[in-house]
Amino acid sequence: MTDPRYDPRFQRGWDGDPAARVVNPPDPPDPAPAKASPAVAESVPADSVPAEPAAPDDDAWIEQPRYNPFRIALAVTGVALLAVGGWLTWVMVQGQQNMSTPDGAVFGQLPYLLMPPVVLAGLVAVIAAIAVGGRSR
Numbered sequence: 001m002t003d004p005r006y007d008p009r010f011q012r013g014w015d016g017d018p019a020a021r022v023v024n025p026p027d028p029p030d031p032a033p034a035k036a037s038p039a040v041a042e043s044v045p046a047d048s049v050p051a052e053p054a055a056p057d058d059d060a061w062i063e064q065p066r067y068n069p070f071r072i073a074l075a076v077t078g079v080a081l082l083a084v085g086g087w088l089t090w091v092m093v094q095g096q097q098n099m100s101t102p103d104g105a106v107f108g109q110l111p112y113l114l115m116p117p118v119v120l121a122g123l124v125a126v127i128a129a130i131a132v133g134g135r136s137r
Contacts (some may be wrong), residue, residue, distance in 0.1 A: 071132045078125030085119030 002011045086113040 044115055068132065072127050074125050074132065075129035078122045078127075081118050081122030081125060083122075085115055085122055088115040088118060 002008045003011065009015050091111045092115060
């Protein structure tokens with residue numbers, strides 16, 4: 001069975017007959033909308049419908065902060081990582097590692113191992129904080 005409101009070519013079960021293309025226009029909408037019965041209108045008390053909308057409370061309106069706390073945390077983390085990377089660079093340049101013990105040899109290599117990723121992470125965090133701040137304005 002096809003729906004007479006739509007073209008039969010686009011409905012299930014069309015057999016390909018071009019003469020079957022008969023489109024009936026849809027019925028026009030009713031010019032007058034249905035009105036509520038007087039019994040319903042009388043049952044609604046006049047007090048239940050507000051005359052005008054209530055004004056918002058001054059306390060209800062909270063101003064959004066002008067700063068993004070995640071951006072601040074990102075910037076502080078980036079600067080801290082850059083400071084740690086700078087300290088690790090200074091330790092490497094000074095070359096005062098105690099290599100006489102096995103523990104000293106292991107801990108003496110830590111600045112060489114940690115400095116590049118710490119500095120890179122700090123730079124990425126600072127650049128991301130700048131980018132987030134530029135995008136949010």
